[in-house]
Structures are given as C-alpha cells and as structure tokens.
Amino acid sequence: MVHQSRSTRDEPITVDRALLERSEADLSKRVSPVVDQMIAALVDQHETEYELLSMLAEGKIYQFREYGEMYPNEVQRLISYGLIQDSPHPGIRMRQLHSKLLRIDAQKDFQANGSSTLSPGDKIEEWEVVDVIASGGYADVYRVISADGSEKAAAKIIRSGNLDSLQREVEVLGEISHKGIVRIIDTLRSEFGRPCLIMELIDGETLSKYCTPTKAPVTSVWYGWTLNLLNALEKLHPQERRARELEKSETMSATTYAEWTQAKHGYVHRDIKPENIIVSEKRGPVLIDFNISVRAGAPVQTVSSTNGYAPPLSVSWGTTTDIYALGVTLLELAAGNRLVNSSIDELKEQVEFRHPIQVGEILSLMLDSPNSGITASEVRKFLVKNRPSGI
Structure with a gap:
C-alpha cells in the first residue's frame, strides 16, 4: 500500500508516521466497500454469525460465549474466515469491521428511539x-x-x-x-x-421463591409437587411402552404417527432449575423455557445447561440429564436453601432435619441417575411406594 501511493516505486522509501497515516486512510477507503459487502452477505445468508459478531463489537463477551456454546459451528466459521480471534479472549480482528458494526448498532438504536423494548399498550x-x-x-x-x-x-x-x-x-x-x-x-x-x-399465561411464582427457609413447602406439598413434575417428565421423555402399543396398529393416522414419534424418541429439557418452573395455584408446578431442549439421544455438541444442575456428560443427551437436574432442584426446595449457598451434602443434611427419611431417599435416587440410568417413571413408582406416612 505504501509503494502504491508513490509515483516512483523503484527507490527506497522512508516510512514515517505521516506516510503511514496517509496510507491507512487510503486503505480504509478501499476496504470499506468490501466490509459493507461482507456485512450485507452475513445479514442475508448467515444471520447467526452476524449476531455473534455484533455481540463482540458491542463488548458483550459473556453473551457471545453463551451463544457460542449454542452455535459452535458458526463460531468456527468466523474463526476460519479470519474475522475473529481463536483465543480465550475473543475479539474482531478487522478494525474497519468492528467500527462498521458499532455504527450499524448505533443507527438501529436511533431508529428505534433508543430502545426496541415494548411498553404497555404496544x-x-x-x-x-x-x-x-x-x-x-x-x-x-x-x-x-x-x-x-x-x-x-x-x-x-x-x-x-x-x-x-x-x-x-x-x-x-x-x-x-x-x-x-x-x-x-x-x-x-x-x-x-x-x-x-x-x-x-401461568400465574404464579417461580419455584426459586420457595427455596428459602421461610417459604419452603411442608413434606406433603413437596411430595405432591414432586409427583407432578415426574409426571411431566414422563410425558416429555421417551415412552417405550406407549410406542410399542401404537406400533401394533396396522395403520397410523397423522395424529397417531405424531404421538408415536414423541413416545418413541421424546425430548430432554436440558435446563431444569427452580427458575424454569412456575408454581400455579390450580395446576401446581409447570415446566417452562424449552429453548435449548433436544431429542433424547441427540449427540452432545455444546454444554448449555446451568452450572450445578448438569450431571457429568456422556456422548448423548439422555433422560438422566433431566432426572439429575430435577433432583438438585427438589433438593433445594426440600432444604429451603440454594446450591449457591451450600454444597449438595450440606443441602442433604438440611433435608434430613426438615423432612422424613423417605424424602432424602427419593432425592438420592434422582441424584444417582447418571450412574443408575433410572427413568422418570421408575422414580415416580418409587415415590408412590415409599410415600411418607401421613401423606
């Protein structure tokens, strides 16, 4: 670029700051149309990659890493294109691209009057x-x-x-x-x-509101909520017996086929925790937030579950992922305390103080699910068989 800016290119050139600044300005003019074309292509054909670049441009490193776990292939493409750094400290490698993305973001904010959130009446x-x-x-x-x-x-x-x-x-x-x-x-x-x-719309508070010493439920309520959540997981997870029953039909309607598909394969929620359960006065606990759910048995490509609620990972997303997470969630509920304040063993001790021994046995069964492979149906049957006295 320095040589191209000179009329004669066969003589030694002394490069000083002024010459570098002029060359840099010339380079920016030439690169700018290329950057514009690059951004247009990303917006039209690679929306996820564009969103990831925008997060980096805005300095949203934590959000970038969070989404990077969900979209590892898109991150690798950006690295292979030479657009971002392949390092523990991600960043955009092209200054012109970084600046352009910031200007686009600022323009969006201006057009939206400073915010894209909605207000009452919208x-x-x-x-x-x-x-x-x-x-x-x-x-x-x-x-x-x-x-x-x-x-x-x-x-x-x-x-x-x-x-x-x-x-x-x-x-x-x-x-x-x-x-x-x-x-x-x-x-x-x-x-x-x-x-x-x-x-x-489910009116009620999240289960996290009940994971405190003063609002933790008594044993009978804990038992009922646990039974309801296990029933929900049975519906969500593969149902082998129901699938076999449907397979006996000589013909399947579209509705029956959809039911068979769900029963045969099922889903794993992957992010069960107190914040993702709402307690309804009429229906009891209700599972919400299925945005990272996957088919049971799908290969593990990213670790997107919340820390503390995920068991040691295997090569695929099994139903024990949810059983273990629900076990930790119900442990917090029974203890009236959160995992951020106490260890698993400390929470178990608190449960022993507040509830009959059967509650601890049920929780231990769920927390051991990655080793035992126990299903929601089997935990529910154990729960019914070992019902605490007086319930």
Whole structure:
C-alpha cells in the first residue's frame, strides 16, 4: 500500500508516521466497500454469525460465549474466515469491521428511539402488551391480552433475532400436551421483526421463591409437587411402552404417527432449575423455557445447561440429564436453601432435619441417575411406594 501511493516505486522509501497515516486512510477507503459487502452477505445468508459478531463489537463477551456454546459451528466459521480471534479472549480482528458494526448498532438504536423494548399498550399483531414479566439475555417476556380482551397470554420475544432457539421450543411444545408443561398458542413477529412465541399465561411464582427457609413447602406439598413434575417428565421423555402399543396398529393416522414419534424418541429439557418452573395455584408446578431442549439421544455438541444442575456428560443427551437436574432442584426446595449457598451434602443434611427419611431417599435416587440410568417413571413408582406416612 505504501509503494502504491508513490509515483516512483523503484527507490527506497522512508516510512514515517505521516506516510503511514496517509496510507491507512487510503486503505480504509478501499476496504470499506468490501466490509459493507461482507456485512450485507452475513445479514442475508448467515444471520447467526452476524449476531455473534455484533455481540463482540458491542463488548458483550459473556453473551457471545453463551451463544457460542449454542452455535459452535458458526463460531468456527468466523474463526476460519479470519474475522475473529481463536483465543480465550475473543475479539474482531478487522478494525474497519468492528467500527462498521458499532455504527450499524448505533443507527438501529436511533431508529428505534433508543430502545426496541415494548411498553404497555404496544401491539404484537392482535395482542396488546400489558406489562413486562421477565427480561433476560435470551428473550423478553410480556403479559399480553387479546384484542377482544377475552384471553391473556405470555409473549416471549427472542432478543437475538435467530429462529433456531424459537424453532426448538415450538417443536417441543407443539408435540406435547400436559398440565405440567407450558402450552404454546401461536408464533408471530413483533413490530421490530423479532420472533415471538405466544404461550399460555401461568400465574404464579417461580419455584426459586420457595427455596428459602421461610417459604419452603411442608413434606406433603413437596411430595405432591414432586409427583407432578415426574409426571411431566414422563410425558416429555421417551415412552417405550406407549410406542410399542401404537406400533401394533396396522395403520397410523397423522395424529397417531405424531404421538408415536414423541413416545418413541421424546425430548430432554436440558435446563431444569427452580427458575424454569412456575408454581400455579390450580395446576401446581409447570415446566417452562424449552429453548435449548433436544431429542433424547441427540449427540452432545455444546454444554448449555446451568452450572450445578448438569450431571457429568456422556456422548448423548439422555433422560438422566433431566432426572439429575430435577433432583438438585427438589433438593433445594426440600432444604429451603440454594446450591449457591451450600454444597449438595450440606443441602442433604438440611433435608434430613426438615423432612422424613423417605424424602432424602427419593432425592438420592434422582441424584444417582447418571450412574443408575433410572427413568422418570421408575422414580415416580418409587415415590408412590415409599410415600411418607401421613401423606
């Protein structure tokens, strides 16, 4: 570039700061159209890669790593393209690309009047926003009401704009109907073009609110909630007996085939924890947040479960992933304490102080599931057989 900026290129050149600055400015002019084309191609054909680059440009390193675990192939492509560094400290290698992404982000914020969040009274097609229920790195959840005011629901708007996580959640919830699993109503797009999932509104607090010394349930309530959650997992996980029954049919309708597919293969939630269970007064505990769920037996490609709730991983996502996570969750509930404050053994001691011995036995059975391979159905049968006296 320095040689190209000189009229004569056969003489030695003394490179000083002024010459470097002029050359850098010239280089930026030439590279800028290439960067624009690159960004346009990413937006049109590689949306996930574009979102990952935008996170790095905005300095959202934690969010980048979180999404990088979900989309490892896309991260590797960015590394192979030479766009990001392959190191423990990720960053964009091209300064021009970094600057351009920041300008695009600033322009988006300006066009959206500083925010893309929704306010009470805003519309999502025929639904009207009432208030915000929760907000996180993956999505914003709003309480909404139908146009005629006859139905209330929860609208989950995906922040990243990527459809992969939404499609996983739609796939799982579209196949399953159970009182212990949240029900899907519709899929839409918000006024900002972001994917939106309309789900039934479950009034209640998350199970995390009950994992305290003062709000922890008595044994009879704990037992009932545990039974409900195990029933939900039985519905979510493969059901071999039901699959064999359906296979005996000479012909299968589309509905029967869908039921057979779910019974034969099933799903693994992968992120069971107190924050992903809402306690409804009418229905008891209900599982929510299926955005990282996978088919049971799917190969392990990323570790996306919450720390502390995931068992030692194998080569595939088995149902014991959920059994173990539910065991840790119910251990916290029974102890009235959280894993962040105490170890597993300390929580077990607290359970012994608060509940009959059968509660500890049930929890130990679930926590040993990665070794024993026990199913939700088998845990439920053990629970019923070893019911604490007086319940």
